[in-house]
Amino acid sequence: MSTSLKNSQAGYYELLGLVREPFAMAPDPEFFYQTKNHGECLNRLEMSLRLNRGLHVVIGDVGTGKTTLSRLLLDRFVEFGKNYDFFLILNPTWRDGMEFLLFLKRLFIIKNKADVKTDTMNQVEHFLLDSAIHSNKEIVLLIDEGQKMGADQIEVIRTLLNFETNDRKLIQVVIFAQPEFQELVNQHENFKDRIAFGYVIKPLNESSTIAFIDHRLKVAGLPAGERLFTDEAKKMIHEHTKGYPRKIVNLCHYLIMDMLLNGKEIVDSTLVFKKMQSEDPFNV
Numbered sequence: 001m002s003t004s005l006k007n008s009q010a011g012y013y014e015l016l017g018l019v020r021e022p023f024a025m026a027p028d029p030e031f032f033y034q035t036k037n038h039g040e041c042l043n044r045l046e047m048s049l050r051l052n053r054g055l056h057v058v059i060g061d062v063g064t065g066k067t068t069l070s071r072l073l074l075d076r077f078v079e080f081g082k083n084y085d086f087f088l089i090l091n092p093t094w095r096d097g098m099e100f101l102l103f104l105k106r107l108f109i110i111k112n113k114a115d116v117k118t119d120t121m122n123q124v125e126h127f128l129l130d131s132a133i134h135s136n137k138e139i140v141l142l143i144d145e146g147q148k149m150g151a152d153q154i155e156v157i158r159t160l161l162n163f164e165t166n167d168r169k170l171i172q173v174v175i176f177a178q179p180e181f182q183e184l185v186n187q188h189e190n191f192k193d194r195i196a197f198g199y200v201i202k203p204l205n206e207s208s209t210i211a212f213i214d215h216r217l218k219v220a221g222l223p224a225g226e227r228l229f230t231d232e233a234k235k236m237i238h239e240h241t242k243g244y245p246r247k248i249v250n251l252c253h254y255l256i257m258d259m260l261l262n263g264k265e266i267v268d269s270t271l272v273f274k275k276m277q278s279e280d281p282f283n284v
């Protein structure tokens, strides 16, 4: 394996015999490693949605894998169910409930005009009724970064969840959010009561961290039997990142860079130790 960065135009991972970058930041479902916690969250979330349970909230710290899980959830419904329509909201920052409602109107492509709150809400309800009854569609609103919402938006969501036919809700909502969202929820008992599925994503333990690193390398094309990290290095990575996926991904990326720059062929404990000692303000 050549580890020379000189005289080569290839991506660094090609120098390592890989076909893809193993530790890129994008929440790419292909690199997903199903920990017990992530797997359980995904399976239960899928089931709860199929049972039309209404409101689902997944809480996790920054970098625990929420956006990745949301992509995987979508994949599951694209594959198996054609009657689900997912509407994604990635940055829920509206000034008030009305702005949120008008956003929903645009999202659902509802044409007629109205500027009073009840009217807009009525139009949304009609759209949902029409989707449920005439198009036989199950509408799901998937909101990422839910902690950016305020009390007004929570109230709109609560109202939306009241819309139902005799036997099912007209819209279901899935919210992925950082822990501070819990505080907002706690201040709104009637919203809290409606949460049919709540889940907390936790960081990885040591063995999952090791399996996570190995899995990403395998997906990136590392041949079976070859190693890029020593066992000791992987344990130290867990210790340093406390098992937070984003931190693991970041640290592993920088360690591979250090390995190449130091002309080494494996990330060992010395490299990890050096990284941990470094004064770099952007240190992971």
Ligand SMILES: Nc1ncnc2c1ncn2[C@@H]1O[C@H](COP(=O)(O)OP(=O)(O)O)[C@@H](O)[C@H]1O
Pocket (backbone or CB within 6 Å): 024, 025, 026, 027, 028, 031, 032, 033, 034, 035, 038, 060, 061, 062, 063, 064, 065, 066, 067, 068, 069, 212, 245, 246, 249
């Ligand atoms: N279970 C997992 N398997 C593989 N990679 C993961 C997993 N969970 C998170 N990651 C990676 O960690 C990083 C952060 O994940 P992300 O979904 O953006 O977290 P969050 O949305 O909670 O901040 C991404 O690079 C993602 O690919």
Ligand SMILES: [Mg+2]
Pocket (backbone or CB within 6 Å): 066, 067, 068, 144, 145
């Ligand atoms: Mg995210």
